[in-house]
Amino acid sequence: MVEKEQLEGITAKKWGDFSEWYNQVVLKAGLADYSPIKGFMVVLPRGYALWEKIQKHFDFEIARHKVSNVYYPLLIPERFFKKEAEHAAGFAPELAWLEKKEEGERLAIRPTSETIMYDSFSKMVRSWRDLPLRFNQWCSVLRWEVKQTKLFLRTREFLWQEGHCVYENEADCVSEALAFLNEYKKLCEELLAIPVIAGEKTVLERFAGAKQTFTIEAFMPDGKALQMGTSHNLGQNFAKTFNVKFLDKGGKEQTAWQNSWGMSTRLIGALVMVHSDDKGLVLPPKVAPAKAVIVPILFEKSKKEVLKKAMELSEQLVEFGAFVDARDNYSAGWKFNEWELVGVPVRFEVGPKDIEKKQAVLVRRDTGEKRAVKFLDAKKELAKTLEQMQKDMYFRAKKFLEKSTVGAKNWQEFEQGIEERKLVLAFFCEKKDCEEKIRQKTTASSRCIPFGQKNAAGKCVACGQAANGKSFFAKAY
Amino acid sequence: MVEKEQLEGITAKKWGDFSEWYNQVVLKAGLADYSPIKGFMVVLPRGYALWEKIQKHFDFEIARHKVSNVYYPLLIPERFFKKEAEHAAGFAPELAWLEKKEEGERLAIRPTSETIMYDSFSKMVRSWRDLPLRFNQWCSVLRWEVKQTKLFLRTREFLWQEGHCVYENEADCVSEALAFLNEYKKLCEELLAIPVIAGEKTVLERFAGAKQTFTIEAFMPDGKALQMGTSHNLGQNFAKTFNVKFLDKGGKEQTAWQNSWGMSTRLIGALVMVHSDDKGLVLPPKVAPAKAVIVPILFEKSKKEVLKKAMELSEQLVEFGAFVDARDNYSAGWKFNEWELVGVPVRFEVGPKDIEKKQAVLVRRDTGEKRAVKFLDAKKELAKTLEQMQKDMYFRAKKFLEKSTVGAKNWQEFEQGIEERKLVLAFFCEKKDCEEKIRQKTTASSRCIPFGQKNAAGKCVACGQAANGKSFFAKAY
Numbered sequence A, B: 001m002v003e004k005e006q007l008e009g010i011t012a013k014k015w016g017d018f019s020e021w022y023n024q025v026v027l028k029a030g031l032a033d034y035s036p037i038k039g040f041m042v043v044l045p046r047g048y049a050l051w052e053k054i055q056k057h058f059d060f061e062i063a064r065h066k067v068s069n070v071y072y073p074l075l076i077p078e079r080f081f082k083k084e085a086e087h088a089a090g091f092a093p094e095l096a097w098l099e100k101k102e103e104g105e106r107l108a109i110r111p112t113s114e115t116i117m118y119d120s121f122s123k124m125v126r127s128w129r130d131l132p133l134r135f136n137q138w139c140s141v142l143r144w145e146v147k148q149t150k151l152f153l154r155t156r157e158f159l160w161q162e163g164h165c166v167y168e169n170e171a172d173c174v175s176e177a178l179a180f181l182n183e184y185k186k187l188c189e190e191l192l193a194i195p196v197i198a199g200e201k202t203v204l205e206r207f208a209g210a211k212q213t214f215t216i217e218a219f220m221p222d223g224k225a226l227q228m229g230t231s232h233n234l235g236q237n238f239a240k241t242f243n244v245k246f247l248d249k250g251g252k253e254q255t256a257w258q259n260s261w262g263m264s265t266r267l268i269g270a271l272v273m274v275h276s277d278d279k280g281l282v283l284p285p286k287v288a289p290a291k292a293v294i295v296p297i298l299f300e301k302s303k304k305e306v307l308k309k310a311m312e313l314s315e316q317l318v319e320f321g322a323f324v325d326a327r328d329n330y331s332a333g334w335k336f337n338e339w340e341l342v343g344v345p346v347r348f349e350v351g352p353k354d355i356e357k358k359q360a361v362l363v364r365r366d367t368g369e370k371r372a373v374k375f376l377d378a379k380k381e382l383a384k385t386l387e388q389m390q391k392d393m394y395f396r397a398k399k400f401l402e403k404s405t406v407g408a409k410n411w412q413e414f415e416q417g418i419e420e421r422k423l424v425l426a427f428f429c430e431k432k433d434c435e436e437k438i439r440q441k442t443t444a445s446s447r448c449i450p451f452g453q454k455n456a457a458g459k460c461v462a463c464g465q466a467a468n469g470k471s472f473f474a475k476a477y
Helices: A018-028 A045-064 A078-083 A085-094 A114-124 A170-191 A237-242 A266-275 A303-316 A332-342 A352-356 A375-404 A411-419 A432-442 B018-028 B045-064 B078-083 B085-094 B114-124 B170-191 B237-242 B266-275 B303-316 B332-341 B352-356 B375-404 B411-419 B432-442
Strands: A032-034 A041-043 A075-077 A107-109 A133-142 A157-167 A197-200 A212-219 A224-235 A245-247 A253-255 A257-264 A292-296 A346-350 A359-364 A370-374 A405-407 A423-428 A445-450 A469-476 B032-034 B041-043 B075-077 B107-109 B133-142 B157-167 B197-200 B212-219 B225-235 B245-247 B253-255 B257-264 B292-296 B346-350 B359-364 B370-374 B405-407 B423-428 B445-450 B469-474
Touching (some): A018 A032, A018 A266, A045 A133, A045 A157, A078 A107, A114 A133, A170 A197, A170 A212, A170 A257, A212 A445, A224 A237, A237 A257, A266 A375, A292 A303, A292 A332, A303 A346, A303 A352, A303 A375, A346 A352, A346 A375, A370 A375, A405 A411, A411 A423, A411 A432, A432 A445, A432 A469, B045 B133, B045 B170, B045 B266, B078 B114, B114 B157, B170 B197, B170 B212, B170 B257, B170 B266, B212 B375, B225 B266, B237 B257, B292 B303, B292 B332, B303 B346, B303 B352, B303 B375, B332 B346, B359 B375, B375 B405, B411 B423, B411 B432, B423 B445
Parallel strands (some): A224 A469, A292 A346, A405 A423, B292 B346
Antiparallel strands (some): A075 A107, A133 A157, A157 A257, A197 A212, A212 A224, A224 A257, A245 A253, A346 A359, A423 A469, B133 B157, B157 B257, B197 B212, B212 B225, B245 B253, B346 B359, B359 B370
16 A cells, blocks of 8 residues: 655755755755745754754853853843944844833844843953853844845744853953854864864954954855854953953953854754755764664565564664654655655665565665665664765765865956855955955955965955955855 | 852741742842843853753653654744634733734734644644644743743743644543643652642633643742643644644544643742752752762861862762862852852762761751761762652652642631632632632632542532532632
8 A cells, every 4th residue: 555645855956956956955854944924934843853963062062161051031122232333233224123112112132142141241240250251042033134035044033052251351262262163163064064164254244243253164065155153252342331340360340351152053054055965855974863764675475574673673773763664655665765855864775685684785875875784783884884974974075165165366266266156265455345346246255264374475356455364255145 | 268258148038038038049049130121031050050951851751752842933923813812812912012014914922832833734734644743842932911020930031842732633632731741740740859739720720722721730838839831732723723634544634633731941930939948049959950069178288188089079979960169269168058059969078087087978958967978988878868858858848738738618718728828629610700709809719620539529619509529729820
């Protein structure tokens, strides 16, 4: 009794209509759905499970940095936005205000929580003994500007974490801002198998109110850069306006230094774009909730024995979350397609002939590579395959990034690189005028001034004047 | 160099000014703080850590019930509220609307997510194969009605989880609604050491739009009941209005059955009220983030040796999150007070004389009981003490509940019981008029009609007419 309805697979091609392909993978793999309100999304079980993996990984890492999780209110009073002028200007167009007022004052849904947290910090921080103070919260934020929804990538509401720390001096503040950025880098590279470039943002790309913004940037298959996480050295800007002061060891009042850092569910969008293919989702094993599915090949005669063996195999592989798809109203082929669509990293096929040979057929989701493994070796072979797959996926993505990166020695090369949807590295003077010229003429923007450049000087690709270093440019999400 | 400033301990008495005592424990133990906007709160690290323990416990349990976590939008369009009349009427006064509209329609911050989820379910559920569908989300909700803030107990915004499931028939729907209620009961009793009474709500106390509401109720030391969690058999009310239908095995279209269930950070309020004392927070060991603190008793001569031994002890107890308070600008007494205030379950004191005897002094937070334990036995003794403490705390709370419960055979006994701030069990006819009369005359309300009553009949305590069973009544939070 094989199900008649067809599995609704991916019909668009990754290297054909990338945008439509992306939407189909997200929807059909059950990661997310559109909401009846424009700009909002529903994160469905398979998508939320990925977010939980990211959360668990990151919570573990930041606990080692002595960061504590907290929860601050959803609503922010208008007076707080007005305190830090740059910050206010940056977020003003995106704020969603409530009809209700509190004592005559307007309230907005948080677009980020610097202001409400730092008002609280000003009461909490009194002495050098209270520092460093390191808080993080997992929540949703709302930024109304988005016009066109793109699931996980551009939505008015999104889930994120925001870290906010206070320090006695700028050295600690910057060094930890960089340490948190490095945690994002490790998260992307080690868990999500997405290589990133770390660097500093230019003035135009800086967070509203920050002294410095550090970023990690990934490069998507459609030739656009994606910002994966940022951390900000806020300097003393907010501390001054929100009065975050402390008595130092000598009993003297000092203004504190602060950083903030965030990453969001957009990482899931990157995960889809970088690794998936025309059959659907491909997940790096480390982030996949279940690492293996066992599909029994059922014939009437051998059914009972095959199912029994499949169950035994799943028990052997229980630590990998392996499960048997024993449904008998779907064909084996239908099941193969379904589990490929949702991205289970490894499939075991077990048929009557395999049982004779005391083996199962192991199939890798990323390469489609098949090989027979003895039941006795299944656990070891699965572990090895998952490890190899995680590495291979990272290196394939890394290769693509390297292949996509070009240098531009002059404006002509620069324009050509951008037009060919490359990540272009070029000398840049960091002047606002040049950055705006580039944006207008090419729609590309500076992604970052990469860390660790050797002391080099050259001529700005836009104006030809002296430049002290290079910047990456690309079109971006 | 002992710190001069005094530890700001609890100055109010639990059995004197309960309300002030509660506020002081929450604030001074660092669980939460007020926000600059009325009705909102900040959940601080020590409070949020308790919420994370609750989340972890509950996520594990509901995964066993095959519930998946998801995230639905913060905002709900007005038309959704209008669909289910009772639900709309119940939540209308509490809604916070946005100034911005979407295509002319008003949007409110979610007070609960039935409507937006069930609109989505109507698209998701097609066949009996899609059922049961079991979703849960952790989020914050906003209900504007609150006039007077009480941290964790009455705030406009609070953190909670809301479960929403869809079934083929009412039997499954009700049986799982009761299963989830039982998970709340286990959470309260086994993790938080708070005994609860399980039962069904009367018509007046029922969730807006539900067919039945099930509840667990705890009883607080100030003689007020506190609702700890509810689950609702929504019947087909929402399924009809939101069009949640499915094709049954025979290919016939059927309307689905639904339940929803929730509990919130108010559990943390109950935890504080039930167990804490005039020295501060007392935590059941299972929910305490760190189970033990080691305080070295420092004298100049033996300091090095004592600190070394304390560190060794903490390494031995690392699985309990034990840590050494090695600060030398605070006296041992100051440290005792501080860790009592924040509720670390066990304190070890290690002084030079203890080292001679190869022992530490173990002090229980709940009883203050002290005893010497050999270093070699410390791990075993700590485990034993924590287990005993968890049990003792539950039984003390259980004893208080039993002591506070009285039966009332007539109106006079009923009024007296309520006046004496008891939990009063009395025959009740379940008529709305009677329930309203009781509310008006005593300010008490029906807390629940307890499960498992033997078939008994009597006369309603309010009207004297025939009653088929008893209900619990009390003043309530």
